[in-house]
Amino acid sequence: MGRVRRPERDPLEGLRERAGDRRSGASEIFQRALNLLVDSARLGLPRESVLECVRALCDSHPEMVPLLNLSAVVESLTGWPAGAVGRLEALREHARYARLRAAEAAAARIEDARRVVTLSWSSTTFEALRRAALSGSLREVVVAQSLPLGEGLETAGRLASLSLKVVVIPDSAIPSQVREADASLVGADAVLGDGSLVNKVGTLSLALACDAFGIPLVATTDLLKVDVWGRFRRPETSSCDGLPEPPKGVELECPIFEVTPARFISIYATEEGPVSPLDVVDRAGQLLRRLVEG
Amino acid sequence: MGRVRRPERDPLEGLRERAGDRRSGASEIFQRALNLLVDSARLGLPRESVLECVRALCDSHPEMVPLLNLSAVVESLTGWPAGAVGRLEALREHARYARLRAAEAAAARIEDARRVVTLSWSSTTFEALRRAALSGSLREVVVAQSLPLGEGLETAGRLASLSLKVVVIPDSAIPSQVREADASLVGADAVLGDGSLVNKVGTLSLALACDAFGIPLVATTDLLKVDVWGRFRRPETSSCDGLPEPPKGVELECPIFEVTPARFISIYATEEGPVSPLDVVDRAGQLLRRLVEG
Known part of the structure; x- marks a missing residue:
């Protein structure tokens, strides 16, 4: 195992802090938790204490599928702690490049498109569009404002630094813009057991x-976001940021996420290349078993 | 013909002023133009001068189908001026109640719905919802914000004065809200020759x-808005009111209207009751011929 880096602090305490982390995204929390788990195994901390921390982490982020999958992996690891270190490191290595490979697969899928519609912000989608702009035929990206929160503007601003025509549209205009495009591209917050996509409202x-x-609608996702074991719980997250004050006697209702049925997704662009929505759960399950079993 | 009201001013001058009117809606301009035409016929003004003014009016409002139809009616009138007065008065009488009857037909169509989704502002749709709230099972109306311009808030505010639960949503959430509704209801800016609907962006x-x-999607329209003779020209109207400033290097694109294909409209609620999108042009043609030929 080579030289073991001495963790600076108690990994279990770190895991407990991640449970309270409401600011970081799923990928960031996942990477930190994985580092802390590697440390926990290396230090030979008791399996039950580690599991308890991982479960608390999942309970506080029930919508973050990579964490739920990580928890399932830790539960299924044999030979704790010695046998666990290599497996967790393999998972970490996979996760490190998975999103980049998913972006690569998405870029390949849209290499003939000149005009693509997208929405919200996804680092994987952005990377795919960057690649397509560099080596494909992509000339124009139409970005929906993506209310509530309006992350479309962040995406548009960053795309504008590439050599692309970038157009922002109101969310009301999404269908008429799609009609005149060659492809649509979105990210994923999670993929459910029936192949449906959880993503920012507007995706449907x-x-x-x-x-x-x-x-064609391409959804970029690494397979770690696929809810292989049906543990995902839909968050009740809502925000009305970017919407005007309602008139007297009127409610505002602004959920952030929505579920798009599998039949409306053309393909998932993953780290294993394009995968059909019908196959995506099996493929993610196989991948996780391979990583855990070696 | 009874006592003839003396018009206060030159009807042709009035028609010319209507051509320059950029503030009033199609129905308002239509009603005023019709009054001026009745006056023109009563005063026995020369047919060619009247026709010239009507054509100029249409040229300046090529998206206002009731005006285009009015122009076709004036062109086809026989026996100017004597025979024209009664025909134009019959058309005016029809127009006076057409929208109210269309609203009645729409209300009848949604009488079993508890939850209806709508968008933008339409006086006919509002009247239909008001009637459904009074005598049907309607309890809740979900109104999309309707960017650009955001007329959904006007609709929501006025609905809130009735005994209804009124909810405003961002336009991004339209499909997920429809999924949980019993019906959708919209107005119409125009109905095209193939039965498709021109209406506020978001309708598609x-x-x-x-x-x-x-x-079911019910579109309320009186038959005078149906482009029977293919004269409609799609306006290039756009506005980005209600949208944020775009980042540097990014364009904003905000058309106001869009065309929804006939196959996505369940029924048009008209002054003659519910009419299929396949039949709506024929029905409007028959109505106009009846009014003109008596």
Whole structure:
């Protein structure tokens, strides 16, 4: 195992702090938790204490599928702690490049498209568009404002630094813009057991338009975001940021996420290349078993 | 013909002023133009001068189908001026109640719905919802914000004065809200020769969701808005009111209207009751011929 880096602090305490982390994204929390788990195994901390911390972490982020999968992995590891270190390191190594490979697969999938519609912010989608702009035929990206929160503007601003025509549209115009595009591209917050996609609200409008007008919808996701064991619980997260004050007697209702049924997704672009929504759960399960069993 | 009201001013001058009117809606301009035409016929003004003014009016409002139809009616009138007065008065009488009857037909169509989704502002749709709230089972209306311009808030505010639960949503959430509704209801800026609907942007998102999830989409329109003779020219109107400033190097694109194909409209609620999108042009043609030929 070579030289063991001495962790600076108690890994279990670190895991407990991650449970309270409401600011970081799923990938960031996942990477930190994985580092802390590697440390826990190296230090030979008791399996039950580690498991307890991982479960608390999942309970506080029940929508972060990579964490839920990580918890399932830790539960299934044999030979704790000695046998666990190599497995957890293999998972960490996989996770390190998975999103980049998913972006690569997405870029390959849209290499003939000149005009692509997208929404919200996804680092994987952005990387795919960057690659397509460099080596594909991509010339124009249409970005929906993505209310509530309006992350489309962040995406648009960053795309504008590449050599692309970038257009922002109101979310109401998504279907008419899809009609005149070659492809649509979105990220993923999670993929459910039936192959459906959990992502920012607006995705369903995009997906229905793609379906109606025969435009492919590519969803970029690494397989670690696939809810292989059905542990995902839909978050009740809502925000009305970016929406005007309602008139007297009127409610505002602004959920952030929505579920797009599998039949409206053309393909998932993953670290293993393009995967059909019908196969994505099996493929993710196989991958995780391979990583755990070696 | 009874006592003839003396018009206060030159009707042709009035028609010329209407051509320059950029503030009033199609129905208002239509009603005023019709009054001026009745006056023109009563005063026996020369047919060619009247026609010239009507054509100029249409040229300056090529998206206002009632005006285009009015122009076609004036062109086809026989026996100017004597025979024209009664015909134009019959048309005016029809127009006076057409929208109210269309609202009545829409209310009848949604009388079993408890939860309806709508968008933008339409006086006919509002009247239909008001009637459904009074005598139907309607309890809740979900109104999309309707960017650009955001007229959904006006609709929501006025609905809130009735005894209804009123919820405003971002346009991104239209499809997921439709999924949980009993019906959707929209107005019409125009109906084209192929039965498709010209209406505020966002309508296509609503229509695609209705189609995907088996929810009826009722479009309220009087038959005078149907482009019987193919004279409609799509306006290039756009506005980005209500959208944030784009980042550097990014364009904003905000068309106001969009076309929803006939296959996504369940029914048009008209002054002659519910009419299929396949039949709506024929029905409007028959109505106009009846009014003109008596």
